[in-house]
Amino acid sequence: MLYLLCDFLSHGPVLQKFERFVPGSRSSQSLGIAENWACTVNGKPITKAQLNLELDITLARSGKRRADLPAKNLKFAQLAALDKLITNELISQWSKAQPVAAPPELVEERLSQFEAHFPPGRLQELAKEQKLNQKGLREILREHFRQQYWLEQKVSKATEVTEDEA
Numbered sequence: 001m002l003y004l005l006c007d008f009l010s011h012g013p014v015l016q017k018f019e020r021f022v023p024g025s026r027s028s029q030s031l032g033i034a035e036n037w038a039c040t041v042n043g044k045p046i047t048k049a050q051l052n053l054e055l056d057i058t059l060a061r062s063g064k065r066r067a068d069l070p071a072k073n074l075k076f077a078q079l080a081a082l083d084k085l086i087t088n089e090l091i092s093q094w095s096k097a098q099p100v101a102a103p104p105e106l107v108e109e110r111l112s113q114f115e116a117h118f119p120p121g122r123l124q125e126l127a128k129e130q131k132l133n134q135k136g137l138r139e140i141l142r143e144h145f146r147q148q149y150w151l152e153q154k155v156s157k158a159t160e161v162t163e164d165e166a
Contacts, residue, residue, distance in 0.1 A: 035098065038082060041089040046082070053130045055081040060126055061117050095150040101151035110137065110145040 039043040058081055066074060107140060115123055127137040 039086065041086055042093060044089060044093070046085050046089060049130065050085060051078065051082055053126075053132070054085050056126050056129065058084075059124055088144065091147045091151055092143075094154075095147050098150075098154075100150045100153045102146045106149065107142055107145045110148070111141055114141060114145075 035045065036048045037052045038048045039046050055066070055078055059069075059077065071075060096115060118126075123137070124134060129139075132140075
C-alpha cells in the first residue's frame with residue numbers, strides 16, 4: 001500500500017501504465033503525440049493521416065488542393081475536416097452498437113456516384129498521396145456509405161410523424 005502511495009505521489013511506473021488510458025493525462029498526451037493522433041473520440045484515435053486524407057478529399061471535390069488556400073483558410077478547412085471526422089466516428093460507434101444492414105447495391109451505387117465527382121485519375125492520385133491503394137480507399141468509402149445509410153434510417157424513423165400526431 002505504501003509503495004502504491006509513493007508511486008502515485010512520485011508519478012511512478014505503476015501510475016504511468018494506468019494513466020495512458022485517462023483522457024487528458026500526461027501519458028495519454030504523450031501517446032497521442034508519439035502515435036501522431038489529431039484527437040480521440042471516446043478513446044478511439046483519429047490520426048493526422050486520416051485528417052489529411054479527409055482534407056484532401058474535401059478539397060479535391062471542389063477542384064482545389066492545399067496549396068491553393070491561404071494559411072488562414074487552410075486552418076478553417078482542417079478544422080472543418082476534423083469536425084467531420086469526429087462526427088463520422090461518433091456515427092460509426094453508434095452504428096456498430098445498433099446495426100442496420102445497408103443494401104450492398106445501394107452502397108456500390110453511392111460509391112460510383114462519389115467517384116464520378118472527380119476528374120479521371122484524381123481519386124487514385126489522392127489515394128496514392130495518402131499511401132492507400134485503390135482497394136483500401138474504396139473500403140473506407142464503403143464503410144462511410146454504410147454509416148450514412150444507418151444515419152438516414154435512424155433519422156427517418158426518429159422524424160416520422162403519425163396521422164394522429166399531425
